Amino acid sequence: MQTVTTLTELRQARAAFAGRLGLVPTMGxxxxxxxxxxxxARAGCDHxxxxxxxxxxxxxxxxxxxxxxxxxxxxxxxxxSLGVDLVWAPPPEEVYPPGFQTxxxxxxxxxxxxxxHRPGHFxxxxxxxxxxxxxxxPQRAYFGQKDxxxxxxxxxxxxxxxxxxxxxxxxxxxxxxxxxxxxxxxHLGPAERQAATVLYRALSTARQAFEAGxxxxxxxxxxxxxxxxxxxLAREEYVSVAHPETLAExxxxxxxxxxxxxxxxxxxxxxxxxxxx
Numbered sequence: 398m399q400t401v402t403t404l405t406e407l408r409q410a411r412a413a414f415a416g417r418l419g420l421v422p423t424m425g426x427x428x429x430x431x432x433x434x435x436x437x438a439r440a441g442c443d444h445x446x447x448x449x450x451x452x453x454x455x456x457x458x459x460x461x462x463x464x465x466x467x468x469x470x471x472x473x474x475x476x477x478s479l480g481v482d483l484v485w486a487p488p489p490e491e492v493y494p495p496g497f498q499t500x501x502x503x504x505x506x507x508x509x510x511x512x513x514h515r516p517g518h519f520x521x522x523x524x525x526x527x528x529x530x531x532x533x534x535p536q537r538a539y540f541g542q543k544d545x546x547x548x549x550x551x552x553x554x555x556x557x558x559x560x561x562x563x564x565x566x567x568x569x570x571x572x573x574x575x576x577x578x579x580x581x582x583x584h585l586g587p588a589e590r591q592a593a594t595v596l597y598r599a600l601s602t603a604r605q606a607f608e609a610g611x612x613x614x615x616x617x618x619x620x621x622x623x624x625x626x627x628x629x630l631a632r633e634e635y636v637s638v639a640h641p642e643t644l645a646e647x648x649x650x651x652x653x654x655x656x657x658x659x660x661x662x663x664x665x666x667x668x669x670x671x672x673x674x
Contacts, residue, residue: 398477400484407485407532414482416443419565420535422526425449425486426466427475430570430578434539435479437567446483446533447476453489455521466580485532492528501527503550503557506644510637510658511546511669522547523554530560538562543569543577545658545671549644569670571597577670589664592630596661596670599624599636603657607650607674614638614647617657625661634660634667641673650674 399410411418419438423431438445449472456462469486476484500520507519530538540548552564570578575597576590585593599621606620621636639646641656658671 398473398481398484400473400486402485402487403491404487404532407483407487410483411446411533414444417537418442418444418446418533418535419537419539420529420533421445421447421539422529423447423449423472424451424465424580425472426468426580426583427472428570428578428580430541430543432475432479433570434541434567435476435481437565438537438539439480441565442537444482445480446485446535447481448529448533449484449486450492450525452492452521452525454493454524455518457515457517460515461581461584464584466583492525500524501554501558503554506546506549506553509639509644509646510635511660514634514660519547519550523550526551527554527558527560530555530562535562537565539565539567541569542566542673543579543670545656545673546644549642575601577668579668581666581668584666585663589630589666592628593663593666593668595625595628595631596659596668599659600657600670600672603638604672604674607655612650614649614655617650617655621657621659625659630663632662634662 401407401410419442421434421438451465453462501523502520503523512519548566555562555564574594576593602624603617603620611617617638618636622633625631625633636659639656641654647655655674656671660667660669
């Protein structure tokens with residue numbers, strides 16, 4: 398496994414690969430969810446590359462950039478054990494050199510949900526992913542369904558800017574009690590960790606209502622909020638029942654189905670989760 402830090406080194410290493418390259422973009426502090434993406438890429442590509450970069454431009458004021466967990470040595474050992482060919486772990490100034498002023502804006506699908514509550518977040522996401530696609534020139538890129546809006550945004554960007562990249566979306570990996578794996582889970586204390594299971598309980602309850610015939614989106618939202626309210630340590634930031642491609646809020650769930658998503662603060666930790674109906 399090659400580990401490089403500069404763009405020049407990355408492009409030199411990339412030039413030696415023949416066949417299909419799969420890219421797994423990460424911010425490091427890898428967990429089983431990330432590793433499932435790597436395994437999927439390993440199964441479908443001739444070579445696998447991973448980026449490890451805590452992207453400062455997707456963090457807003459007061460967010461947890463300085464506290465975002467990092468453990469590069471552990472990450473590299475895990476990736477080597479899975480047969481990854483190339484890792485790029487650049488410093489911020491390599492990605493955003495002095496004078497940087499070019500940004501990628503994806504419009505309508507970044508406006509609601511995370512975009513509404515984290516202004517500028519998806520400008521940072523779209524820009525860094527576009528730069529990763531340019532740097533690695535992968536044929537496939539692998540993302541987790543847990544970051545559902547991010548997936549919609551990247552797919553829109555790939556289509557609109559004609560990137561020759563196939564976006565592969567992999568299922569959310571969960572703990573046995575349903576909590577979606579996230580690097581931010583490390584910030585939860587024992588009581589908060591138990592309380593955090595309310596996110597998946599709320600989504601599961603809404604899914605059961607849908608499977609029993611409920612199609613009224615407001616009733617599904619009310620069910621999500623009601624379950625979240627039953628947990629004293631959880632504070633709802635938003636719940637959503639939206640079209641899975643446009644992210645427009647629905648009045649009724651039709652043939653296209655729906656994306657059920659939420660952001661919830663448990664203690665000081667902000668968690669997101671979703672399911673697709």
